[in-house]
Amino acid sequence: MLAVEYFGTMSLHVLPTADDLAAAAAARIADAINTTDRTFSLGLAGGGTPAATYRRLAKAEVQWSRVVMWLGDERWVPHDHEESNTRMARSTLVDHVLSAFLAPDTAFGDPEEAAAHYGDALREAFHDGRPDLVLLGMGDDGHTASLFPGTDALAAEGAYLATWVEQKGLWRLTASLPLLASAREIIFLVQGESKAGVLAEIIDDGRPYPAQQVAAGAANVHWMVDEAAASRLRSVPR
Ligand code: 6PG
Secondary structure, eight states, rough: EEEETTTTEEEEEEEHHHHHHHHHHHHHHHHEEEEEEEEOEEOOSSSSTTTHHHHHHSSSSOHHHHHHESSSSSEOOOOTSTHHHHHHHHHGGGGGEEEEOOOOSSSSSSHHHHHHHHHHHHHSSSTTTSSEEEOOOOOSSOTTTTTTTTTTTGGOOOSSSEEEEEETTTTEEEEEEHHHHTTTTTEEEEEEHHHHHHHHHTTTTOOOOOHOOOHHHHHSSSEEEEEETTTTOOOOOO
16 A cells, blocks of 8 residues: 655555455544544445445444444435435445444435434534544545535535535535534545546645545545546656
């Protein structure tokens, strides 16, 4: 694994394959939990990338009884829907370990109301109101969680919000930029050639995509990527 330190608050870890990435990320998460002696909040990313990490984490030696898991974002679909992040997180991790899991209720009322309720519940669950460790993915347009470029969601002040995502034709619930940036630690999990261009624009040029805005505002950020995603980085010694 190649690790490069930036400015003391951000590090880049390049792993040879997607499997190595999942193993390294699971090890980092397990270590962060096991070296903390209190209740630990773990924010889960949605989408497809993290599933391999969650499956490894479910088999790791972790003190799950102290962990509260929650979702960085959720699609406005029932929990048994194939697009549901709750469904993905439960099938790969949550249902296999003895930890608490807070999921947004996507079966009642309207998205804004559900987002507000969920944000209130999260604030209560976090140690000193701040998430401990948040896993985030990144789209090839630089979005993270459900904070998409050029949307009002990026300016939201509260903890959690509902946002209509035109390109997905769906309502989504998402942690706000300030909430994500308040995390004690963030791990961006990025894999695959399709992300290489936007990753290089963020790491090499600081292009203010939503993922970069979250990283820039946070205290301790690890970009954990595979070589395919890192393939267009100029700043990585070859
Ligand atoms: C979601 C995620 C989203 C995801 C990226 C990357 O609900 O889809 O939270 O931000 O992390 O879209 O998705 P992949 O990992 O599937 O490429």
